[in-house]
Amino acid sequence: MSEAPAENHAVEVRGVTRIYPGHVHALGGVDLTVDYGETLAITGPSGCGKSTLLHLMAAIDSPTSGSVKMAGHELAALDDPGSFRRSVVGLVFQFHNLLPQLTALANVELPMFGTHVSRRQRMERARELLGEVDLHGREDRLPTELSGGERQRVAIARALANHPEVLLADEPTGSLDTASTERFLDLLRRLGDGGMTIVMVTHDVEVASRAHRIVEMRDGSIVHNDAEGSLAMPDAGTG
Amino acid sequence: MTFFGLVIRNLWSKKARSIGLAFAVAIAVMTVVTLDVTSSGLEQSAAAIISVGKADFTVAQKGTSDILSSTIDQQELNKIRVTPGVATAIGVLVETEHLSADDPVFIEIGINPGDLRAFGVNIVKGQPYSATGTHQVMVGWRAAANLGLTVGDTFRANGTTNTVVGIYSTGNSFGDSGAMFPLPAIQGYNRVPGIVTLAFVKVTPGSSKSSVANRVEYDQPELTTIRTASQFGRADRSLVYLQAAVNGSTVLAILIGAVIVGNTILLSLFERTREFGLLRAIGWTRTRTASLLLGECLLLAVLGGAIGVALSFGVVAALSQLPQLKGVLHPNFTAGAFWRALFTALVMTLIGALYPTIRAALLSPLKALSYE
Numbered sequence: 001m002s003e004a005p006a007e008n009h010a011v012e013v014r015g016v017t018r019i020y021p022g023h024v025h026a027l028g029g030v031d032l033t034v035d036y037g038e039t040l041a042i043t044g045p046s047g048c049g050k051s052t053l054l055h056l057m058a059a060i061d062s063p064t065s066g067s068v069k070m071a072g073h074e075l076a077a078l079d080d081p082g083s084f085r086r087s088v089v090g091l092v093f094q095f096h097n098l099l100p101q102l103t104a105l106a107n108v109e110l111p112m113f114g115t116h117v118s119r120r121q122r123m124e125r126a127r128e129l130l131g132e133v134d135l136h137g138r139e140d141r142l143p144t145e146l147s148g149g150e151r152q153r154v155a156i157a158r159a160l161a162n163h164p165e166v167l168l169a170d171e172p173t174g175s176l177d178t179a180s181t182e183r184f185l186d187l188l189r190r191l192g193d194g195g196m197t198i199v200m201v202t203h204d205v206e207v208a209s210r211a212h213r214i215v216e217m218r219d220g221s222i223v224h225n226d227a228e229g230s231l232a233m234p235d236a237g238t239g
Numbered sequence: 240m241t242f243f244g245l246v247i248r249n250l251w252s253k254k255a256r257s258i259g260l261a262f263a264v265a266i267a268v269m270t271v272v273t274l275d276v277t278s279s280g281l282e283q284s285a286a287a288i289i290s291v292g293k294a295d296f297t298v299a300q301k302g303t304s305d306i307l308s309s310t311i312d313q314q315e316l317n318k319i320r321v322t323p324g325v326a327t328a329i330g331v332l333v334e335t336e337h338l339s340a341d342d343p344v345f346i347e348i349g350i351n352p353g354d355l356r357a358f359g360v361n362i363v364k365g366q367p368y369s370a371t372g373t374h375q376v377m378v379g380w381r382a383a384a385n386l387g388l389t390v391g392d393t394f395r396a397n398g399t400t401n402t403v404v405g406i407y408s409t410g411n412s413f414g415d416s417g418a419m420f421p422l423p424a425i426q427g428y429n430r431v432p433g434i435v436t437l438a439f440v441k442v443t444p445g446s447s448k449s450s451v452a453n454r455v456e457y458d459q460p461e462l463t464t465i466r467t468a469s470q471f472g473r474a475d476r477s478l479v480y481l482q483a484a485v486n487g488s489t490v491l492a493i494l495i496g497a498v499i500v501g502n503t504i505l506l507s508l509f510e511r512t513r514e515f516g517l518l519r520a521i522g523w524t525r526t527r528t529a530s531l532l533l534g535e536c537l538l539l540a541v542l543g544g545a546i547g548v549a550l551s552f553g554v555v556a557a558l559s560q561l562p563q564l565k566g567v568l569h570p571n572f573t574a575g576a577f578w579r580a581l582f583t584a585l586v587m588t589l590i591g592a593l594y595p596t597i598r599a600a601l602l603s604p605l606k607a608l609s610y611e
Binding site for chain 2: 055058060061080082083084085086087091093097099100101102105106109110111113114119122123158159162
């Protein structure tokens, strides 16, 4: 992993609002920071703005107002958001979003195109990552030949391809069964133990409880921002 | 995996669509190449006439619809002969006759026996006809072989029965596939006394061919000179019109092909919106995303171009067997035809792929990922 810049926080969200056309207020003045090496879970009912917040952190959406700083990069000032997404953050989606025509290995190689990494280095890195997510020997399988949990682990390997500083995961266990979820969480724990900053959006209380800190959102705002275990969430994930 | 490997993998994963697109390109390329090769073959066949006489240049009537309609009278021919720099000017009457289904356009050349040697005619069997000989004919060695004729046989042409007195060779397949008659005889058969179709001119040693040719045109503006096949259109307007029709058809084929290709790629882009959105989301630049789609299109263009050229071989072979074109169309697959095929395939695909490629590059990753 790249060395962290000399800022205090891996993620700094200041006064962020996001208003979609039709005056839909997805976010209404969110402030949030995440420390380097911290694992943060963002929970809340559907439509509360948690995925919107994650998209802003990933620079695949822009805030209406406010600022987002990721690993020292002020996103509003980015000349090349593509380069930022390629090198600073790694993205994991709920439905893995693997390209069905490519093998697991090739899917993991994808983010490394255009990074001046040689073909051989790309392949070596992809193999290494698939090994790290316990998919050694499954490199040449197509996504259709893998289980849901395996696909999601390929997606994690792809997200880690360019040594990101922050891993952003949007409902990463949303399509997984219990056993696969457990295995996936174990993988996230290992990454967290290795110093990776992780921000994940989840409905699942059990998944959220594995984070260092849990943030709960409602109606576009953060309503709770507490350390692990201190958050009571009897209805989280049901909305 | 290389970028090229990714392009191949993407095309292979959607075989039916890729094959369909390649065939759309192939049909357009086949049309263009067939038209080009056919027109070029017809032009070469027609222009072959000027190379029979091994002249420095040929003189014909300017702007005729068909070079065989050219008429040069005796006065004009004499005037050519006295033009400074002209060594010899051989007047030749060229006619065609439908002999049979196998020989729908048989070439008959009227020339004086005294001009045969200067015209490059070698007698390979028998002897030349005499200047005043009636019903005498010499047959080119190719025609003799095709028609099964030899010296002493009779050959029916121009409504008369003629005796084959000799077999000749000109070293030119066009000339060797026809027959030669005494000039006055063939003028009489065709009721054009004193008229020749073309004058084959040789210049005196040391004279500039172009200067002499320009002088002939200057002295007799109703005539034109031809030194190369590309200048043939000066005398034969039909080839100019044919070339214009070919150019127009090429543009039309490119435009129609581009619309088909563009439509197919656009539909493909709609299907793959999430895929392109994902690539943008994981950090692919707009340029790289566009390059992927464009790379796929260009590879299909090259493949389609190759298929189109292969198909055109078959189509041209079939066309050359049509009764109207048999013996006239000699397919001429030049390097230019292949370049034209590649140009057509690439231009057509680039035009068709332009909008989809721009659209792919400008995709918002967020919108694309939520596309259903």
